[in-house]
Amino acid sequence: MKKHNFYAGPAILPKSVMQEAAAACVDFNGSGLSVLEISHRSADFGAVMEEAEALVRELLGLGDEFAVLFLTGGASSQFFMSAMNLLASDAKAAFVNTGRWSDKAIVEAGQFGTVEVIASSEDKNYAYIPKDLAIPADATYLHITSNNTVTGTQYHSFPVTGKPLVADMSSDIFSRPLDMSRFGMIYAGAQKNLGPAGTTLVILRKDLLGKTERAIPTMLDYNTHIKKASMFNTPPAFPIYVAMLNMRWIKANGGVEAMAKRNAAKAALLYDAIEASPNFHCPIAKEDRSVMNAVFMPTDESRTAEFIEKAAEAGCIGVKGHRSVGGFRASMYNAMDIASVQALVDVMNAF
Amino acid sequence: MKKHNFYAGPAILPKSVMQEAAAACVDFNGSGLSVLEISHRSADFGAVMEEAEALVRELLGLGDEFAVLFLTGGASSQFFMSAMNLLASDAKAAFVNTGRWSDKAIVEAGQFGTVEVIASSEDKNYAYIPKDLAIPADATYLHITSNNTVTGTQYHSFPVTGKPLVADMSSDIFSRPLDMSRFGMIYAGAQKNLGPAGTTLVILRKDLLGKTERAIPTMLDYNTHIKKASMFNTPPAFPIYVAMLNMRWIKANGGVEAMAKRNAAKAALLYDAIEASPNFHCPIAKEDRSVMNAVFMPTDESRTAEFIEKAAEAGCIGVKGHRSVGGFRASMYNAMDIASVQALVDVMNAF
The missing domain is CATH 3.90.1150.10 (Aspartate Aminotransferase, domain 1)
Incomplete structure (x- = not known):
């Protein structure tokens, strides 16, 4: 059945993607080797990384002002990494609380600067998306969760603010076109619309970096990964490969x-x-x-x-x-x- | 050819592991679903996580004093996470520098406490392993890199100290038996002897935690992952699955x-x-x-x-x-x- x-x-991922992934586990590109056992520095895998980044850029229409990174640690790691990298200790970030995942993002960001929750739908069990937001003039960015998997809400239009949006799009990335001029950063755990679990996509306007002086461990610094095109250390090769196959499928299907x-x-x-x-x-x-x-x-x-x-x-x-x-x-x-x-x-x- | x-x-991974991985990409456990598209909370995947942890414990003979975690971010993330979690700001860790990877571990740990390099083989291009170590009495632990992929050296016996060893075993984990009474922590990026790239094994003596008061982002706190058996957030499911298959192969082969x-x-x-x-x-x-x-x-x-x-x-x-x-x-x-x-x-x- x-x-x-x-x-x-x-x-769910497309059946054809799963079949291609299975074939590559045994023989990748006719190399006689599995995609699971080749060096991330090999030409064959380098081509995968390049195509994966190119597909993100093409599907979303990204300009050169954006970096595209394939990291690990899930959206849960971006909750703190976004603030650690973008928010100075004496600066403020605004948040909309639309449930479980925004709530976690709010808590983690609070370790790095001032966090102001400017709207929340907690009063009605998160059964709606707050609108008519008043963004504080001194906020560095506004953080939202574009789609809420737990409660079943979604932004169908994005708040118009003078501030860059930082959006957790783990569950609706690549589900629709985006006006990228509104976004400073988008992050997404792969395991819904992008690919299997094990990689996290980060799309970041590069000019938002450099606003904080704090010491950041090398692996948590977006600049580390920008400079090395997500190959500072061994990337999660297979999850990225399957995400690339899935983006090919999205492109081929319009x-x-x-x-x-x-x-x-x-x-x-x-x-x-x-x-x-x-x-x-x-x-x-x-x-x-x-x-x-x-x-x-x-x-x-x-x-x-x-x-x-x-x-x-x-x-x-x-x-x-x-x-x-x-x-x-x-x-x-x-x-x-x-x-x-x-x-x-x-x-x-x-x- | x-x-x-x-x-x-x-x-390299065993051919049979690659074939099983390929089959599971199309149909996992006869479920009609790919291993890439099942919930990490499903019974089928829960069994994978349990077997993976049990195999680590069995292969290395671990007692209950050790936690076994499957994380992400590679050994490169453990360079700072180990110090962030184990080393108080006013405490000291001792390091042996045997080349590229120990050097990175030393740099990253320095952000969290005092780091003392007690021995180095830099004088001879890292072509040997320093012996006869003098461990400072006030060191919390001694960090070593058990096998050095770049220069081709390996510890064939481990330093005897009164301190717990923290060892980067990325490239020789499961290659030999270990006297676990000597180790406080072992970490290993999977992509050599353990599995494909995308997960990082951490073995940790639980009593070493709780020595630092610093604020740690939730995802970087070992306690987070211990409490949830590596399922606080979506784990890198497929890399862990393949690592589990590989550990089955190790067990089956003696x-x-x-x-x-x-x-x-x-x-x-x-x-x-x-x-x-x-x-x-x-x-x-x-x-x-x-x-x-x-x-x-x-x-x-x-x-x-x-x-x-x-x-x-x-x-x-x-x-x-x-x-x-x-x-x-x-x-x-x-x-x-x-x-x-x-x-x-x-x-x-x-x-």
């Missing part, structure tokens, strides 16, 4: 504009089914619902486990809600076909 | 005792051939020559490129010396068969 993978992350259309169609199908059903409801403000992660609740809570079981019987796995929220969550990243969403909707309609 | 992979790292015998036989074959040849010589003190990475020089420097070409014609790749050393380097990690070393020796004898 076909499995429909609704996991929030690590998450780029981020096509992904945005594809994702909107899937989300519409699912949210319409939720609205139409007496058995389910979505607790999230309509205009802020995530295209990537739909969170929905059963009308009758006692039937939660039953629905998860019915879904699994139809091959729909990973639909259990986050432990802090309950209910259901269906993640529909780029690689998911609309047929998989239809399979879940069929289970809902039959329920 | 069979390729004999002498790369220093990322490096464990680290058998690896030590196998590695000694390969090294003897190659070093004997170097000694016997008028065309090559080894600049490293005999008793300190690395079993993992043999560094050797041509008698006639002008024939360096010619030898690398002849080796490549026989399928022996990755034998070019490190750029800072020149000459040749043959890395013979666990997974390399003695037949591959013989293939290189044949090229040397015919040269």
Whole structure:
């Protein structure tokens, strides 16, 4: 039976990408060697790194003012590294708190400078995205979480401020076009729309560096990795290779504009089914619902486990809600076909 | 033609491990899903993490006093994390400088406490391991690099001190049995004897923590990862999975005792051939020559490129010396068969 993978992350990747990755584990580029055993300084792997960076630049339309880095440590490491590198001890960063992940980013940044939470949706269990923000004039940047995997909200337009946006886009990078003139930094753990777990993409406007005098360990300094094009030390070669394959797939399938259309169609199908059903409801403000992660609740809570079981019987796995929220969550990243969403909707309609 | 992979790292892994890894990229455990797309919180992946930790413990005979962590960022990140977590600002760590990697560890640790280099082989281009160390009574630990990939030296016995050893074993972990009562911490980037690039093994005596009051970002605090068994955030799932497969292979092939015998036989074959040849010589003190990475020089420097070409014609790749050393380097990690070393020796004898 076909499995429909609704996991929030690590998450679905295109079948063709998985097959290419498997082939390269045995013989990479006809070299007779596995991609897992070649030097990161070899010409074959150098080409992977170059293509990976070039694809990020092409898919998002990045100018030379941006550096593109493939690091490790997940978005969780960027929570502190972004502040450590961008925020002087006597300076201030503004944050919007839209739930679990922004909250962590706020805590970690607080070790390096002043942190001002200018808006929060905590008052309604993070079921909406705060708007009409007042950005302090002395803020160095505004940090947001563009898509919230746990609660199922997403910025569908980005706040207009005079400040560079620093955005955690772990769960919606490459899902849509971006106006990059608004962003100072974007970071994303790979394991949703970008690739398998094990690498973290950082896109950074280089002129934002050099504002702090603090001593930074070499591996935590963005300049280290910019100077060496993410090859200061051995990079996580295979995760980057698979991310590169996945970006090739995005490009071959029309780029981020096509992904945005594809994702909107899937989300519409699912949210319409939720609205139409007496058995389910979505607790999230309509205009802020995530295209990537739909969170929905059963009308009758006692039937939660039953629905998860019915879904699994139809091959729909990973639909259990986050432990802090309950209910259901269906993640529909780029690689998911609309047929998989239809399979879940069929289970809902039959329920 | 069979390729004999002498790369220093990322490096050779067993063929069977590569084939299992490839199969899991398409269908993991018969689940119908790739290992690249399953949740790190799934039962299937939880079993991988548990088996990986159990294999580390079994292969090295670790007691409960040790934590076993799978982190990211390479040994380069442990250079500063070890000091950040273990060394109080007013305390001292002793270091032996055996070349490039110890030197980096010394620099990074200096940001967090007093660093005293108690011995160095810099006077002879790092061609030996300093012995007869005098450890300052007030040192918290002694840091060493157990095997030096660049210069080709290795500790064949470990310094006896009253202090815990903190050892960078990136290039010889699991190559031999260890008397763990001597070690406070061992760290290793995976990409030599452990697995593919992308994860870093940390073995740590838990009682060494808690000696510093400094504020540590959550992701850099060993306690964070100990409490969550390396699953505080999404771990580098595939690199850990492949490392686990490789440790299964080590166990199935007799464990680290058998690896030590196998590695000694390969090294003897190659070093004997170097000694016997008028065309090559080894600049490293005999008793300190690395079993993992043999560094050797041509008698006639002008024939360096010619030898690398002849080796490549026989399928022996990755034998070019490190750029800072020149000459040749043959890395013979666990997974390399003695037949591959013989293939290189044949090229040397015919040269």
